[in-house]
Amino acid sequence: MTTTTATAEADRRTVSGSTPGAARGPRRTGRIRRIGLPYLLLLPALVLELLVHLVPMVIGILMSFKALTRFSIREWGAAPWSGLDNYKVSVDINAPAGEALLHSFWVTCGFTVLSVGLCWLLGTAAAIFLQDTFRGRGLLRTLFLVPYALPVYTAVITWAFMFQHDNGLVNHVLHDQLGLTDKPSFWLIGDNSFIALLTVSVWKGWPFAFLVVMAGLQNIPKELYEAAALDGAGMWQQIRRITLPSLRPVNQVLVLVLFLWTFNDFNTPYVLFGKAAPEAADLISIHVYQTTFATWNFGTGSAMSVLLLLFLLVVTGLYLLLTSRRRKTADV
Amino acid sequence: MRRIRAAAIGAVTLSLALAASACGGGSSTDGGGSNDSPKTLTYWASNQGASITVDKKVLKPELDKFEKQTGIRVKLEVIPWSELLNRILTATTSGQGPDVLNIGNTWSASLQASGALLPWDTKNFGSIGGKDRFVDSALGSTGAQGEDPAAVPLYSMAYALYYNKKMFADAGISKPPATWDELVADGKKLSKDGKWGLGAEGANLSENIHQVFVFAKQHGADFFTADGKPDFTSEGAVTAIKQYVDLMAKDKIIAPGNAEYAQNQSLSDFAKGKTAMVLWQTASATLASLGMKDDEWGVAPAPVRSGTPGSGTSVNSMVAGINLAVFKNTDNHDGALKFVKFMTSDAEQKILNKAYGSIPPVKAAQSDPAFNTKATAALRETLAKSAAALPQVADESQFETSVGTAVKELLADAAGGRPVTTESVKAKLEKAQQQMPAK
Numbered sequence: 001m002t003t004t005t006a007t008a009e010a011d012r013r014t015v016s017g018s019t020p021g022a023a024r025g026p027r028r029t030g031r032i033r034r035i036g037l038p039y040l041l042l043l044p045a046l047v048l049e050l051l052v053h054l055v056p057m058v059i060g061i062l063m064s065f066k067a068l069t070r071f072s073i074r075e076w077g078a079a080p081w082s083g084l085d086n087y088k089v090s091v092d093i094n095a096p097a098g099e100a101l102l103h104s105f106w107v108t109c110g111f112t113v114l115s116v117g118l119c120w121l122l123g124t125a126a127a128i129f130l131q132d133t134f135r136g137r138g139l140l141r142t143l144f145l146v147p148y149a150l151p152v153y154t155a156v157i158t159w160a161f162m163f164q165h166d167n168g169l170v171n172h173v174l175h176d177q178l179g180l181t182d183k184p185s186f187w188l189i190g191d192n193s194f195i196a197l198l199t200v201s202v203w204k205g206w207p208f209a210f211l212v213v214m215a216g217l218q219n220i221p222k223e224l225y226e227a228a229a230l231d232g233a234g235m236w237q238q239i240r241r242i243t244l245p246s247l248r249p250v251n252q253v254l255v256l257v258l259f260l261w262t263f264n265d266f267n268t269p270y271v272l273f274g275k276a277a278p279e280a281a282d283l284i285s286i287h288v289y290q291t292t293f294a295t296w297n298f299g300t301g302s303a304m305s306v307l308l309l310l311f312l313l314v315v316t317g318l319y320l321l322l323t324s325r326r327r328k329t330a331d332v
Numbered sequence: 333m334r335r336i337r338a339a340a341i342g343a344v345t346l347s348l349a350l351a352a353s354a355c356g357g358g359s360s361t362d363g364g365g366s367n368d369s370p371k372t373l374t375y376w377a378s379n380q381g382a383s384i385t386v387d388k389k390v391l392k393p394e395l396d397k398f399e400k401q402t403g404i405r406v407k408l409e410v411i412p413w414s415e416l417l418n419r420i421l422t423a424t425t426s427g428q429g430p431d432v433l434n435i436g437n438t439w440s441a442s443l444q445a446s447g448a449l450l451p452w453d454t455k456n457f458g459s460i461g462g463k464d465r466f467v468d469s470a471l472g473s474t475g476a477q478g479e480d481p482a483a484v485p486l487y488s489m490a491y492a493l494y495y496n497k498k499m500f501a502d503a504g505i506s507k508p509p510a511t512w513d514e515l516v517a518d519g520k521k522l523s524k525d526g527k528w529g530l531g532a533e534g535a536n537l538s539e540n541i542h543q544v545f546v547f548a549k550q551h552g553a554d555f556f557t558a559d560g561k562p563d564f565t566s567e568g569a570v571t572a573i574k575q576y577v578d579l580m581a582k583d584k585i586i587a588p589g590n591a592e593y594a595q596n597q598s599l600s601d602f603a604k605g606k607t608a609m610v611l612w613q614t615a616s617a618t619l620a621s622l623g624m625k626d627d628e629w630g631v632a633p634a635p636v637r638s639g640t641p642g643s644g645t646s647v648n649s650m651v652a653g654i655n656l657a658v659f660k661n662t663d664n665h666d667g668a669l670k671f672v673k674f675m676t677s678d679a680e681q682k683i684l685n686k687a688y689g690s691i692p693p694v695k696a697a698q699s700d701p702a703f704n705t706k707a708t709a710a711l712r713e714t715l716a717k718s719a720a721a722l723p724q725v726a727d728e729s730q731f732e733t734s735v736g737t738a739v740k741e742l743l744a745d746a747a748g749g750r751p752v753t754t755e756s757v758k759a760k761l762e763k764a765q766q767q768m769p770a771k
Contacts, residue, residue, distance in 0.1 A: 191748075
């Protein structure tokens with residue numbers, strides 16, 4: 001049966017191949033299949049990507065050049081153009097809007113550096129610690145991943161309860177049980193709110209670093225450590241000379257992803273503090289949200305979002321340029 | 333190959349064009365509304381009861397009744413307060429919203445400015461029995477003066493002073509305070525042994541606004557000039573806000589922890605006997621759900637400086653309440669009007685306001701004995717005689733955010749033991765005023 005079909009197929013090919021004028025047909029179909037198919041397969045994803053990301057981005061950029069307020073929001077397509085006014089308002093640090101944006105920018109920078117640094121440090125330390133096999137390692141690995149697996153809202157609202165002044169667990173432990181503070185502290189208002197925000201962010205973010213570094217560690221050949229041990233290298237030397245350099249490509253991506261997620265984090269401050277974050281924890285994402293939706297300055301909010309996007313693009317570009325150059329130098 | 337590339341570009345362009353037209357640019361809404369979909373309505377109800385489930389239980393039988401009468405099926409969605417304004421804004425921008433919706437009455441003028449809501453002109457009001465059916469104070473919060481209202485009053489509420497009878501008796505206080513001086517004096521007697529005189533929701537921006545608006549009125553101040561410009565730093569406004577914050581900072585009758593409350597925790601403290609007084613709107617149903625028996629609490633008019641609530645500087649509440657609005661681009665214009673007529677009918681007003689412990693804004697329904705009980709009489713009196721509507725200006729929503737945040741920060745200062753002075757109050761209000769949109 002198979003032979004018959006194969007013969008028939010071969011015959012058909014011969015016939016069509018011998019037909020004058022149709023000589024290019026099969027070859028062309030083959031080429032289309034070979035070169036065009038991957039593009040065709042990519043097309044649905046490309047279209048979706050454009051719809052989900054590019055279209056809103058273009059609309060956002062357009063909005064940033066419009067005088068978009070409560071009066072024009074319904075017919076935003078027809079709102080009057082305002083040129084660069086929204087950008088001027090956003091960057092004028094001598095005026096209230098620009099001054100407040102700059103303040104939240106610095107808060108966000110400090111928060112991001114600390115959060116990413118701590119996430120990386122904790123994640124890497126935990127991953128290295130769990131490299132050795134010991135009883136209970138599987139359980140610990142699962143436990144460490146719990147914060148990553150929990151829905152963000154549930155986790156953060158639980159933290160909000162724990163940080164409450166009167167009935168919160170944090171004050172209960174720090175003040176009532178350990179006696180570390182003179183009186184119960186405020187964590188959700190005032191200056192301490194920055195520490196509360198950082199704590200939740202690190203708690204939420206480090207399991208991802210742990211997961212990625214752990215995967216990276218699997219790729220380092222054991223022989224390297226064995227050879228180093230034979231040469232008399234201690235644990236610290238092994239970590240410094242073998243582990244960290246081998247993890248560099250993994251870390252490069254990890255730090256970038258953590259940076260982007262943390263800098264743009266909206267859920268954590270919004271669930272912890274609501275739509276008006278305390279000044280000390282006024283992250284830029286919340287600030288832009290407040291400008292846009294709470295005070296209904298949609299055009300200015302869009303301009304601030306575009307500025308944020310540009311900043312992140314520049315930082316990401318510089319980071320990739322620097323890290324790839326360093327890797328090339330290292331390869332040489 | 334070239335053809336494939338062209339086809340790919342074509343497909344992408346087409347999908348982009350489709351996406352753009354689906355987004356509509358906000359311009360596809362002609363604003364007229366239609367009757368293309370006469371058999372269904374979508375209704376966004378605000379969360380009025382103790383939970384969304386309670387609201388559904390209250391509303392569902394009424395919506396079924398409406399369907400029986402008119403053949404129109406109402407799709408109900410109950411939306412929590414924290415999300416309602418954002419949902420309305422999204423609906424306004426996209427044109428994809430409900431047919432009928434509840435709005436907080438203080439947002440009326442802000443939402444009116446967006447042009448998304450159906451104006452209630454004489455004809456539309458006529459179709460639901462006329463404007464005269466509603467009490468004046470409720471009509472005062474339906475949109476900017478001189479314009480057709482953007483909504484119709486549905487539930488009315490007012491602030492009153494709820495007090496714990498046993499705590500008062502234990503402290504030797506025989507009657508609820510009528511002036512702020514009395515309230516502070518009583519509060520000091522009650523604030524001891526981990527218990528406190530008065531509760532507050534310091535991190536709730538709207539709640540802050542409701543409270544300081546009344547204090548400002550009592551000092552003869554408003555937050556906007558007659559022509560609608562922000563005026564947050566007048567002497568009266570600064571004094572009023574300082575007086576409110578001083579209840580925690582200087583008088584120490586509000587627990588510092590209240591500065592971070594935003595989820596009605598102060599009412600829960602009241603029900604648990606940790607706080608002796610709260611200024612609240614229609615608390616009876618929630619107090620019952622929190623396990624407090626009716627005979628354990630009393631209710632009195634909120635204090636004023638003179639002791640006699642009334643108009644002008646004796647205002648002791650904002651006109652609180654919920655309005656019913658129709659989206660201008662509804663596909664069931666006539667059905668939406670029928671639904672508003674049904675919800676504001678005398679019979680439904682009695683049923684719904686009884687269920688929520690609020691006061692009907694419809695005059696004829698107010699005569700029902702249910703609105704003359706201990707829980708509701710003080711609220712009804714306040715609404716009739718001594719409540720004032722928040723400024724009906726397009727910037728009201730921004731005002732709630734900026735001044736509400738200023739009060740939140742001042743209460744945070746008080747809670748953290750930082751000094752609250754006239755200068756620090758003024759500085760926060762100046763900042764709040766600068767954040768208002770430029771005109």
